[in-house]
Amino acid sequence: MIMARASNKTNPARELVFGDLWEYDAAPETADPKLKKRYDLFINGQFVAPKKGKYFATINPGNEVKIADIALGDAADVDAACKAAQKAFTTVWGPMPGKERGKYLYRIARLLQDHAREFAVAETMDGGKPIKESRDFDIPMAAAHFFYHAGWADKLEYLAPGRQVAPYGVVGQVIPWNFPLLMLAWKIAPALAAGNCVVLKPAETTSLTALKFGEICQEAGLPPGVVNIVSGAGETGAAVINHPLTSKVAFTGSTEVGKLIMRSLAGTEKKMTLELGGKAANIVFEDAPLDQAVEGIINGIFFNQGHVCCAGSRLLVQESVAGEVLARLKRRLATLRVGDPLDKNTDIGAINSKEQLLKITELVKGGVAEGAEMHQSECRLPAKGFYFRPTLFAKVSMSHRIAREEIFGPVLSILTFRTLEEAVEKANNTPYGLSAGVWTDKGSKILKMSTLLKAGVVWANTYNKFDPASPFGGYKESGFGREGGKQGLMDYCKVG
Amino acid sequence: MSARLTITKTPKCYVGGAFIRSESGRVFELKDQKGEFFANVPLCSRKDLRNAVEAAAKAGPGWAKRTAFNRGQILYRVAEMIESRVEEMAEALMLGGATKVEATKEVVAAVDRIVHYAGWTDKYEAMLGSVNPVASAHFNFTVTEPMGIIGVLAPDERPLLALVSLILPAITSGNCVVALASEARPYPAILLGEMLAVSDLPGGVVNLLTGKRAELVPTFATHEHLRAISGVVNAEQRKALRLGAAESVKRVRLGKAEEAVDWEAETMQGLEEIRALVECKTTWHPVGG
Numbered sequence: 001m002i003m004a005r006a007s008n009k010t011n012p013a014r015e016l017v018f019g020d021l022w023e024y025d026a027a028p029e030t031a032d033p034k035l036k037k038r039y040d041l042f043i044n045g046q047f048v049a050p051k052k053g054k055y056f057a058t059i060n061p062g063n064e065v066k067i068a069d070i071a072l073g074d075a076a077d078v079d080a081a082c083k084a085a086q087k088a089f090t091t092v093w094g095p096m097p098g099k100e101r102g103k104y105l106y107r108i109a110r111l112l113q114d115h116a117r118e119f120a121v122a123e124t125m126d127g128g129k130p131i132k133e134s135r136d137f138d139i140p141m142a143a144a145h146f147f148y149h150a151g152w153a154d155k156l157e158y159l160a161p162g163r164q165v166a167p168y169g170v171v172g173q174v175i176p177w178n179f180p181l182l183m184l185a186w187k188i189a190p191a192l193a194a195g196n197c198v199v200l201k202p203a204e205t206t207s208l209t210a211l212k213f214g215e216i217c218q219e220a221g222l223p224p225g226v227v228n229i230v231s232g233a234g235e236t237g238a239a240v241i242n243h244p245l246t247s248k249v250a251f252t253g254s255t256e257v258g259k260l261i262m263r264s265l266a267g268t269e270k271k272m273t274l275e276l277g278g279k280a281a282n283i284v285f286e287d288a289p290l291d292q293a294v295e296g297i298i299n300g301i302f303f304n305q306g307h308v309c310c311a312g313s314r315l316l317v318q319e320s321v322a323g324e325v326l327a328r329l330k331r332r333l334a335t336l337r338v339g340d341p342l343d344k345n346t347d348i349g350a351i352n353s354k355e356q357l358l359k360i361t362e363l364v365k366g367g368v369a370e371g372a373e374m375h376q377s378e379c380r381l382p383a384k385g386f387y388f389r390p391t392l393f394a395k396v397s398m399s400h401r402i403a404r405e406e407i408f409g410p411v412l413s414i415l416t417f418r419t420l421e422e423a424v425e426k427a428n429n430t431p432y433g434l435s436a437g438v439w440t441d442k443g444s445k446i447l448k449m450s451t452l453l454k455a456g457v458v459w460a461n462t463y464n465k466f467d468p469a470s471p472f473g474g475y476k477e478s479g480f481g482r483e484g485g486k487q488g489l490m491d492y493c494k495v496g
Numbered sequence: 497m498s499a500r501l502t503i504t505k506t507p508k509c510y511v512g513g514a515f516i517r518s519e520s521g522r523v524f525e526l527k528d529q530k531g532e533f534f535a536n537v538p539l540c541s542r543k544d545l546r547n548a549v550e551a552a553a554k555a556g557p558g559w560a561k562r563t564a565f566n567r568g569q570i571l572y573r574v575a576e577m578i579e580s581r582v583e584e585m586a587e588a589l590m591l592g593g594a595t596k597v598e599a600t601k602e603v604v605a606a607v608d609r610i611v612h613y614a615g616w617t618d619k620y621e622a623m624l625g626s627v628n629p630v631a632s633a634h635f636n637f638t639v640t641e642p643m644g645i646i647g648v649l650a651p652d653e654r655p656l657l658a659l660v661s662l663i664l665p666a667i668t669s670g671n672c673v674v675a676l677a678s679e680a681r682p683y684p685a686i687l688l689g690e691m692l693a694v695s696d697l698p699g700g701v702v703n704l705l706t707g708k709r710a711e712l713v714p715t716f717a718t719h720e721h722l723r724a725i726s727g728v729v730n731a732e733q734r735k736a737l738r739l740g741a742a743e744s745v746k747r748v749r750l751g752k753a754e755e756a757v758d759w760e761a762e763t764m765q766g767l768e769e770i771r772a773l774v775e776c777k778t779t780w781h782p783v784g785g
Contacts, residue, residue: 144631161623163768255745262742267735276745431744443781450779461782467630471638471778476723477745485628487638487776495768 024337027344029131033122038069039207041077041231042214044084045224051076056233058207061128062341062350062385070207073230078199078239081228085170085197086245088225093197094167098154105150105192107220112143112185115216119209123181124341126208128350128386129304131342141466142185145484148468149189152489156194159486164496167195168271171492172246174237175210176253177203177352178307178408183252184210186483188227189468194492196248199228201240205353207231238264247271248492252309254406255432255477273481273491275309275473277406278434281427282312282463283449285420286320288439292461294328297412300437300463302336302348302390306410307356309478310435312463314396314403315414316423322416326394329412333377336390340382348410351386360388360409367393367402372413398426406432420445424452433475437463456482507537507682509706510689511544512551513699518707519543526683528591537682540707542715545674548703549721552645552672555700560642560670564618571614571668574695575607578688582607585656585687592655592681605760606660612765613664620669620770628778635781640669640774643747647716648675649709649727649737651751654759655681656688661759662726665769667701674703674722682706713737720744724773728753749773 038055040047055069093101112119120135156165171191175183180202191198202210210229217227230236241249241261248271251261255276265272282300284293300312317325341349351357368374372393381387388410396403396413403413417423427436435457438449446460456474459465466472471485482488508515523536578585582603589599621640628636646666650659655678666673677685689704713733716725717740724747725737734750741748749772751757758764
């Protein structure tokens with residue numbers, strides 16, 4: 001008996017790594033994304049050609065095949081959109097009773113559910129994320145945001161007791177490419193619930209679902225001008241932000257661009273909310289349930305290829321269990337399936353763009369050059385498309401670039417700590433403050449850590465959880481304002 | 497026997513719980529209503545501002561950790577300290593041109609404002625925080641936290657009431673403040689410092705500087721340890737403060753000095769003012785074993 005146990009310890013069971021030995025059959029999602037060859041701007045309830053007549057191609061990062069032509073909106077198009085929004089605000093949406101506004105939002109939520117599979121496929125084709133994520137997370141969560149905020153539309157007076165709340169009017173919104181439809185929902189749902197009209201600029205590489213959302217607005221019978229979608233590049237976004245009619249702007253993206261926006265609006269009285277970058281610490285204590293923690297660490301960094309502002313990109317693991325955690329992570333890394341985003345078995349899809357792939361590659365090279373110990377999955381990558389092997393870096397120190405800069409890719413930097421105080425010190429030693437993770441078996445330690453961590457969201461024994469009712473947003477250079485919950489809705493209301 | 501010569505007071509700034517002159521040694525002359533010399537007021541430098549931020553940083557964690565009840569008691573004590581010296585404070589305001597009636601009205605309004613916030617310390621959290629019904633097995637809650645050190649720029653109009661109205665919402669939630677008093681009417685802030693010193697407010701929680709606004713705005717704008725700026729300034733200064741704030745994504749809440757502000761209005765106090773100077777933190781705590 002004792003001998004058997006001892007022999008078990010010295011000869012651990014072979015890992016069940018299916019990868020190359022036992023191929024999975026391809027399991028592509030085949031639902032029709034119902035795409036058009038060309039997408040125009042959605043302004044004043046209609047799809048209209050851009051005034052200059054320019055279009056750009058959007059490609060599938062999973063195979064580099066062109067999907068469609070997207071309208072390139074310029075300042076004149078943005079101006080038309082802002083005027084349409086202003087008109088809708090003063091004539092229809094502003095005067096409309098909250099309960100009626102709410103019904104439109106409910107309709108939108110329902111229609112998104114009706115078209116969920118089609119949107120999921122479009123999202124995955126355009127952005128590269130695994131179909132299981134767009135199908136099970138992005139699209140249902142986007143619908144949930146509309147559903148949640150629909151109910152607020154006739155209850156705004158409960159937000160600020162004793163005070164008057166009012167919408168701003170026209171809100172300009174610029175969103176990133178990592179969660180295209182979900183970020184749209186985070187922006188549009190609360191803005192509309194509060195009685196604002198919006199002009200939204202989707203990210204250049206991921207405009208498809210935003211423009212398809214225009215079709216949903218039409219189907220819902222939403223009054224023209226309430227929602228306007230102007231696709232384009234950086235200058236298009238700048239035109240939205242700087243347009244005199246947008247009295248409030250909301251931006252999600254990099255800290256660098258966030259600061260540019262703050263500077264460009266310095267001479268104005270526009271209200272702002274910014275949801276910017278992060279370099280979150282995911283902190284694992286020795287008393288954590290390790291199997292659960294390892295799954296959480298994997299999800300924390302590899303969810304959506306690590307294209308997540310709140311990604312748990314710095315693992316802080318207590319020294320006593322560091323070896324064990326690293327061993328388990330390496331084992332888990334080997335079983336991650338990287339490949340065709342449309343395949344239902346894919347865990348990690350395509351990097352969103354060539355540009356992002358280059359950025360990740362460069363930072364990872366820097367990590368190796370600075371002396372960190374790299375572990376990569378040996379999986380085969382598709383010949384075409386933008387892919388990056390899931391990567392772990394051990395023996396990282398706080399001064400390494402990979403521990404300080406946002407990589408926005410499937411790259412985890414592992415650092416160790418001895419005491420709770422050291423973990424807090426390391427976790428907070430960053431200009432960012434968006435999110436953090438804590439893994440421990442002790443509830444009181446969770447609450448203590450949550451109090452000490454300078455971050456807007458703290459996940460305990462979980463990671464990358466989102467909910468329309470749960471406010472999300474950062475401390476410090478991760479931005480200001482919240483999205484979700486009553487706190488998020490407040491940021492779309494003027495309090496008089 | 498010759499008449500007794502009165503002792504004139506040398507105005508000093510209240511920083512870190514102590515009374516300081518400017519490290520620069522500079523002063524500026526303050527005249528009374530008749531245009532006669534009244535006193536030399538410290539002309540604080542950028543270095544003074546940085547020192548004050550350091551003092552606030554030392555006091556910050558302790559103040560934020562005080563219980564809400566304790567903070568309320570201390571703020572109420574501040575009100576008590578001013579109430580007992582209403583006349584003296586009114587005279588300080590009259591120095592800046594206010595009539596006795598106006599001055600007295602402003603002082604009592606300031607005292608009432610402090611009492612208003614004393615009552616908020618253990619209540620705002622119940623209004624601003626929330627328990628969020630998420631669709632998973634988590635106890636999800638949002639609480640507020642103070643931002644840290646807040647830079648306050650007080651206007652010339654209502655030099656006491658405006659200053660107090662800007663400082664109080666910040667310290668109610670556990671922030672510390674480095675405030676620049678009205679440039680034209682700095683004396684009420686000098687006196688306020690003396691009153692704060694004998695209240696139970698820990699040194700460094702409120703730091704009051706006097707000096708030239710144009711000289712100090714750039715440092716207020718860019719000092720990275722000031723996590724927010726709250727004040728009433730002109731258009732040019734608003735732009736300068738916002739440009740500087742962009743460097744470290746600082747929170748900015750600025751009113752317009754060029755527009756009349758009714759500082760006595762009910763809407764100039766309360767929850768919204770507190771909300772503007774706190775961060776929201778959301779925790780997902782697992783439920784079940």
